[in-house]
Amino acid sequence: MKLKEIAEILSLRPLTPVEGLEREVSGAYVGDLLSDVMANAGEGNLWITLQTHVNIVAVAVFKNLSAIVIVNGRMPDSDTMDKAVSEDIPILLTGKSAFETAGKLYQILNAQNLQG
Amino acid sequence: MKIDKTYEGNFHIVGGDFSRAGEASTELKTILLNVGIEDEIVRRVAIATFEAEMNIMIYATAGILRYIISPEEIRIIAEDMGPGIEDIELAMQEGYSTAPDWVREMGWGAGMGLPNMKKNADIFRIDSVVGEGTTVEMIIKL
């Protein structure tokens, strides 16, 4: 499913250029421990986290993640935004919790898989 | 693609400025791609190197990351002159961490970095002397 469709359905607010929203999302991973994400997130996954520090962008780059969704209404640090733009990693925001965001996304992706 | 010769180099890693964390690993990733190493191997090297780079930044404040790319393998040596590790077996256990609070706030300190390095390398060695420093060597076969 395209990141753009997910962003619309979940009302995520993109902070990075809209071209990034064209990419495909393969699934998602929820985590706030960076080494756990490094170990367990899958290629093309959307990463749902409350971390805002610049190191999240490096994790997303090394793991080939499709995007980062920052939850709980948190704002990324300004150097996180600079790096996200230069490394071409979409960052989107939501006021919802990780639980709600992941739950909704799980439903959407599951429904899509059932449709084939 | 076959690698026809040996490429070597090193990066100096300095702690303190966490916004620069990952720069050495990013540069190495670019070098590997330019040399023609396949994506899956580049990914493994990048993850292992990034974890090693972070540990140097967090625990040792300064060190050197060396790489040797030969037709047979990629060898990464992360060497620091930090405090060293008292109990290596304990440090290798998933979940063990002495990361201070300010590092945990950034999301590090799961105690998974060394296990991640080991998982992504074909051969993993760690050697440490308290008060002198730590050396991690990783080999990824091509």
Ligand SMILES: Nc1ncnc2c1ncn2[C@@H]1O[C@H](COP(=O)(O)OP(=O)(O)OP(=O)(O)O)[C@@H](O)[C@H]1O
């Ligand atoms: N280069 C080093 N110098 C000194 N101590 C180290 C070094 N690398 C690791 N350690 C010690 O080993 C522990 C485990 O390291 P490891 O990388 O597995 O986890 P972590 O850094 O604590 O957390 P994570 O990597 O999951 O963010 C560290 O908490 C630290 O006590």
Ligand SMILES: [Mg+2]
């Ligand atoms: Mg670590």
